[in-house]
Amino acid sequence: MWDLLEEVISHAKGWTEIRYHNKLVNSITIRKGELEESSSIEKKGVGIRVLINGTFGFSSTSQLKKESLIHALNEATVAARDASVNKKKKVKGLQTAELASGDFKPEVNDPVESHSLEEKLSLVKTIEEQMRKSSPIIQSAICIYRESLDEKFILTSDGARAHILDSKPEFRTTAVAVKDNEMQMGARAIGVTGGWADLFHEESPEELADKSVKLAIDLLSASYPEGEKAWVILDPGVVGLIAHEAIGHTVEADWVLSGSIVKDKLGQFVASELVTHVDSGPSQIEPHAGGVVLVDDEGVPTQRTVIIDHGVLRSYLHNRESAKLFGVSPTGNARAWSYSDEPIIRMRNTYIEPGTSELEELISGVKHGYFLKGPVGGQADANAEFMFGVREAYHIENGKVGELMRGVTISGQAFDVLKSCDGVSHEFKWGLGAGYCGKSQRAKVDAGGPYIRCKAIIGGKQKG
Template identity: 30%
Template structure:
């Protein structure tokens, strides 16, 4: 039967045989029918997101593998827009009837009425299937990924290596995860696209203790497209770095609270921009009026030294994607150029509610969440200074070599913790410091990033927000912040 002659009353008798263990073109027919049903009920736009994951994490503690946890999941979410409101319903049931039940629930919640028995269900012409999995032989990624046996061997070897390099060890842990994800997006605007993602991360967590002195240092590396990533991990280099940092921090003094010039390290130091500015450029923040930058496009919001990007394209970076979770190809988005705000980070809902064009930034942790505008690989561009010039400009300040997590609140106040910090005196690093928390106002801090060196570095991170925890990259060269409040003792 041609879909163009489909009547509403015929829906219960339809049966589809989509490929059960792969999202391919056989899913077009049932999804097209359901999208048509949603439009016939009066929805402005309907979107299905289907997901299958195969996840494993592994923990080595001291000289034993103490945990291997595989996790298998399937699920789907349907999002219905009506004017500026939307409803999102998620389910584990990927059968035609299961997806139809979820759709009908979403329509009903939005006050939309299912078409009468004799109404025609319009055909939704889906685009030619865009299968990003055909790029880079992604269908081979899962079978090529490290086996449980290989994972165990690498982590045990890594833990053995760090034992030789660190002193006063109380606990040494090596951790790994692999997150394989197959997604399919179909929407009533014709979107029909599939992708496979393979995200992996491995690293150390080291706790050292000597009497009442304790230090805890972690390091992770990550990748998004290399099945052989784990085998290529240079754990010896990371073990040396972690052991050295833990040794230095073991007897560190507590930082004296106050206001200081601060030099932030490159790579993960970029979490400052992520928290203090990146989140405030997401259209979800404009929708809630929780960003001071909502009406500042084209205006100077940062020091003229600062240029910043958000993109999904850097090869193998932790926030790299071929398409976002709304089926849009990702972009390289210029956020700030020489201090001037150029663009926001926008998704489908952001475009509908704020008018800012989509940037391929609709992301979610899983089918349990509706997509939201989220960052990908976000970093401050390299500047013109030599690193020595940054340090030479500081009489008394703090060097934040390793930053922990942070957050930004509804009023633009941000904070983040320094895991490894040092006192700078007369342009030189003098002694390690612990217990520093950096706090400030986003609007103010952006004007104080006065110097950037040339050594741009990227680092993997995890970002939690309205659509769950996602993989991102933070990055920057070394930067100097002229003054920032440092909480301590």
């Protein structure tokens, strides 16, 4: 592969990046006893980016012959030249960095490739059946196993020459409970960077299935919360979602440049002193985070980037272009989902660092509030106003965790929420390993943290 890419880059005029990416995704889905999918999807090709007259041009092709690649290089060059006529603010250059060279692969225990298709099929079948047969009110169940195996070769005209391997398996269980024309769903999902042993290191497939079933059944008899602003305790998954979705996006340098809420706030207090917020390429604190990136798609080795240090905003997330503009080092946040996507600024593993409080202590201090567990999904704006769905919400009354509520959403302005934070526990967990982030293209990310206590708006039912 190197010979082909080097041959193509020899035809380039100006700064050029050539990235071969083969993404192989194998999936098995069984729903209500039927195999819906047993598939093997291979997406491979080459993406070429050039920088000419202060303007990027990008072209990609799934045709891997030398002539096709040279054609793509020419197309990228034409695109850059044409666009440069209209581009007002020219790219001032790319920040220099010690670019990656060599072979890179994450720590993998018990590679997924050494487990047979038969074994994976049998596991998915058994777990789906276990959920369906566990209770007469479980009407349907879904179990999904998916593994993403990636290989990349990244070559740039200024010295990156990285060969990268990656392995990211996921496992999902969903149970559907029905009673008296009422339908509820309980779901769990895990995802890691690593192998088979790493995937099931924390929870076994059987435990995930049991938890999905229990939640679906419990939700049938749960009531709605009243909509209000209240004290909440967030579990590591929900903390991770705030760290990623509500705070993380606002500190991506491209968002900052288009006027996000944290523009010009470096060095200022933006959160409680208890909050330290980090985005890291390698897995920190606990191993095998689902968003591990060792080298980004511009060939920059990744690092642990402290964004908020004890409440003070310290850094944004950069690619080489924005790093040059801000006069800092690139943080290794340029990522592309597939060969046909150009690298853009994305997060990796985003979290809040653990503190010193005990969870029990955080709960006992709440007179009236909610304990929120398990993020379902989220959205946030550049002004950091966010909205997340939460899988499980429990009432807290007089310091005691009470009944389960359904259909809960939390919302607020993320920095206000973090300023209201008055307790951070010492536990730490990754909670979003099966998650994907969407920002014009997908990215595999993870996020997590400790338990924290803060104030947020709970969406609920109004009397009337």
